[in-house]
Amino acid sequence: MKDQSASTPVTINELSAIALTRPAPAAPAAPTRDAGLPLVVSDSGPEETLTRIFAEIEGNRLSNALQLTENLLRQHPNYRLAHLIRGDLLLARTQPIQTFGALSGAPADKVADLRAEAIARLTAYREKPPADFVPRYLLQMQPDQRFAIVVDTKRSRLYLYENDIKNGGQPRFVADYYVTQGKLGAEKLVEGDKKTPVGVYHVTANLPRQKLADLYGSGAFPLNYPNEWDKRQGRNGSGIWLHGTPSDTFSRPPRASDGCVVLTNQDLDVVAKNLQVGLTPVIISNSVEWLSLDDWAKERRELNQSIDAWRADWESRDSERYLGHYSTRFKTGDQGYAEFAAQKKQVNASKEWIKLKIDNLSVLRNPGKEEVVVVTFDQDYRSNNLNNQMKKRQYWLREDGQWKIIYEGSA
Numbered sequence: 001m002k003d004q005s006a007s008t009p010v011t012i013n014e015l016s017a018i019a020l021t022r023p024a025p026a027a028p029a030a031p032t033r034d035a036g037l038p039l040v041v042s043d044s045g046p047e048e049t050l051t052r053i054f055a056e057i058e059g060n061r062l063s064n065a066l067q068l069t070e071n072l073l074r075q076h077p078n079y080r081l082a083h084l085i086r087g088d089l090l091l092a093r094t095q096p097i098q099t100f101g102a103l104s105g106a107p108a109d110k111v112a113d114l115r116a117e118a119i120a121r122l123t124a125y126r127e128k129p130p131a132d133f134v135p136r137y138l139l140q141m142q143p144d145q146r147f148a149i150v151v152d153t154k155r156s157r158l159y160l161y162e163n164d165i166k167n168g169g170q171p172r173f174v175a176d177y178y179v180t181q182g183k184l185g186a187e188k189l190v191e192g193d194k195k196t197p198v199g200v201y202h203v204t205a206n207l208p209r210q211k212l213a214d215l216y217g218s219g220a221f222p223l224n225y226p227n228e229w230d231k232r233q234g235r236n237g238s239g240i241w242l243h244g245t246p247s248d249t250f251s252r253p254p255r256a257s258d259g260c261v262v263l264t265n266q267d268l269d270v271v272a273k274n275l276q277v278g279l280t281p282v283i284i285s286n287s288v289e290w291l292s293l294d295d296w297a298k299e300r301r302e303l304n305q306s307i308d309a310w311r312a313d314w315e316s317r318d319s320e321r322y323l324g325h326y327s328t329r330f331k332t333g334d335q336g337y338a339e340f341a342a343q344k345k346q347v348n349a350s351k352e353w354i355k356l357k358i359d360n361l362s363v364l365r366n367p368g369k370e371e372v373v374v375v376t377f378d379q380d381y382r383s384n385n386l387n388n389q390m391k392k393r394q395y396w397l398r399e400d401g402q403w404k405i406i407y408e409g410s411a
Contacts, residue, residue: 045121045177045178045264045267046072046075046076046079046082046121047121047122047124047125047178048125049068049071049072050072050081050118050121050122050125051122051125051126052068053065053068053069053072053085054122056068057089062089062092062093065085065089066086066089066090069082069085069086069089070086073086076250077250078248078249078250079250079251080114080249080250080251081114081117081118081251084100084101084106084111084114087101088100088101100114100115101114101115113253113254113255113256114253116253116254116255117156117178117251117253117254120155120156120157120178120254121178123155124155124156124157124176124178128176129159129173129176129290130290132292132293133290133291133292133293134161134170134171134173134290134291134293134296135150135159135161135171135283135285135288135289135290135291136288136289136290136291136296136299136365137150137200137283137285137288137289137364137365137366137367138150138161138171138281138283138364138365139296139299139300139303139363139364139365139373140169140300140303140304140361140362140363140364141163141169141171141281141362141364142279142360142361142362142376142377143163143165143169143360144276144279144360145163145276145279145280145281145362146162146163146274146276146279146280147160147161147162147163147174147274147275147276147280148160148161148163148171148280148281148282148283149161149242149271149275149280149281149282149283150283150285150288151179151181151261151282151283151284151285152285152286152287152288153181153185153186153196153198153284153285153286153287154286154287155287155288156178156179156180156181156254157176157177157178157179158176158177158178158179158261158263158271159173159175159176159288160173160174160175160176160177160271160274161173161174162174170293170296174274175270177263177264177267177271178251178263178264178267179261179262179263180251180252180253180254180255180256180257180261180262180263181196181254181255181257181259181261181262182194182195182196182255182257182258182259182260183255183256183257183258184255185255186198186284186286187286188225188235188237188240188259189234189235189236190235190236190237191236191237191238192237192258193237193259194258194259195259196240196257196259196260196261196284197225197226197230197235197237197240197259197284198284198285198286198367198368199225199227199229199230199283199284199366199367199368200227200229200281200283200364200365200366200367200374201223201224201225201227201240201281201282201283201284202223202224202278202279202280202281202282203221203222203223203242203275203276203277203278203279203280203282204221204222204223204224204277204278205221205222205277206219206221206272206275206277207219207220207221207222207241212243214246214247215246216241216243216244217243217244217245217246217247217262217265217268218244218265218268218269219243219244219268219269219272220241220242220243220244221241221242221243221272221275221277222239222240222241223240223241223242223282225237225238225240226238228393228395228407228409229366229368229372229374229395229407232331232407237259239258239259239260240259240260240261241260241261242260242261242262242263242268242271242282243260243261243262243263243268244262244263244264244265244268244269245262245263245264245265250264251264261282261284281362281364283364283367284367285367286367288367289367299365300363302403303363303373303375303396303403304361304363306325306396306403307358307361307363307375309325310322310325310405311356311358313325314354314356315354315355315356317348317351317353317354319341319344319345319348322344322348323341323344323345325404325405326340326341326404326405326406327397327399327404327405327406329397329406330404330405330406330407331406331407332407332408332409333409350385351383351384351385352383352384353383353384354381354382354383355381355382355383356379356380356381356382357379357380357382358377358378358379358380359377359378359380360376360377360378361375361376361377362374362375362376362377363375364376366395370397370398371397371398372395372396372397372398372406373395373396373403374393374394374395375393375394375395375396376391376392376393376394376411377391377392378390378391378392379391379392390410391410391411392408392409392410392411393407393408393409393410393411394407394408395407395408
C-alpha cells in the first residue's frame with residue numbers, strides 16, 4: 001500500500017538508487033561457538049535499520065521510513081546520514097524529491113560523502129563474507145593470538161576473525177564493522193599523502209581516551225607502520241592508528257581520515273576488548289581475497305613445508321641447501337645476499353651439530369601486489385658452541401614458483 005501521509009507523488013531517485021533494487025538476502029545466522037570460547041560481538045550497527053528504511057522508501061511507505069529513521073536518531077543522535085534521510089523524508093511530504101540531501105543545504109561534497117557511506121553500509125549488509133571461505137591472508141596465527149583483523153578499504157569494512165584453536169587454528173568469522181580510510185584512499189607511500197597503508201601490521205599500544213584529543217574518540221591503537229617490508233619499498237610516514245570518532249560525530253565518511261582506520265566509538269569499544277598489544281594482526285587490503293577452506297589448508301600446508309625444509313637444511317649444516325632457501329634479492333640490515341651467504345658458510349664450518357626448534361609460528365600473507373608472506377616465530381637455536389633464543393620475522397617471496405626468504409631479522 002502507498003503511504004497516505006504523502007500529499008504529493010514521491011519520486012526519490014537518489015534514495016532508491018542507494019537502496020538498490022534487488023531484495024536483500026536474510027542476514028546469516030550467528031556463528032555457533034563452543035562454550036569455552038567467550039566473545040563480545042556488536043550487532044548494534046545501523047546497517048539493518050538503514051536497509052529497512054530504504055526498503056520502506058522503495059515501497060513508498062514514507063511514514064514507516066520516517067519512524068525508523070527517528071528511532072535510529074534516538075539511538076545515535078549524532079548520526080549525520082540519518083539526519084539527512086530524515087530531512088528528505090519530511091520534505092517528501094510536500095513535494096517530489098529528485099536529489100539525495102535536497103533539504104540539507106549542505107555542500108555537495110558533504111552530501112556525496114554521506115551517500116557514499118550509505119552505499120558502503122548497505123552493500124556490506126547485503127554481501128556478507130562468503131560462507132565456508134576465509135581471508136587468504138590468515139594462513140596461520142600463533143596460538144596466543146586470539147583474534148585477527150582484516151580491513152577491506154574498497155568496501156570500507158573491518159572483519160574480526162577468531163583463532164579457533166580447537167579447530168586447528170582455522171580463522172572463524174566473528175563480526176564486521178564499517179570503517180573510514182584515508183581521504184585519498186589506500187596504498188600509502190609517503191608522510192602526509194592522506195592514504196591508508198596496505199600490508200601486514202600489528203597493534204603496538206593501547207591509548208586510552210584520557211590521553212587523546214577528542215578527534216580520536218574513545219581510544220586508539222597504533223600500528224607498526226612502516227613495517228620492515230614498507231621500509232624496504234621506500235615507504236615512510238607514521239601515526240597510523242585504529243581509533244574512534246569525535247564526541248559530536250557518530251561516524252565519518254568512507255574517505256575522511258589522514259590515513260588511519262576509523263571506527264565508530266561503539267564499534268571500537270567492542271573490537272578493543274579483543275585486541276592484544278604486540279600480538280593482534282591487522283591486515284589492511286585494497287580488496288579482500290577469499291579462499292575456500294580446502295584451498296586455505298593447501299596454501300598453509302605448502303608454506304609450512306617450505307619453512308620446515310629451511311629449518312631442516314639449517315640443521316644439516318649443508319650451506320648450499322640452506323642458502324637455497326634465500327632469494328638473491330635477500331637483505332637484512334646492511335647485508336645483502338652475498339655478504340650474508342659468506343658469513344653463514346663461515347659459521348657453518350665451525351659447527352659440529354645444530355638443533356633448531358620453532359614455536360608459536362605465525363604465517364600471514366601480505367595483500368600487496370607481490371606474493372609475499374610474513375612469517376614470525378620463536379626460534380630456539382642450539383649448537384656445539386652457541387645457544388640462543390629470539391623472536392624472528394621473515395618475509396618469504398614466491399620466485400619462479402618457489403618460496404624464498406627475502407628478509408629476516410629480529411621481530
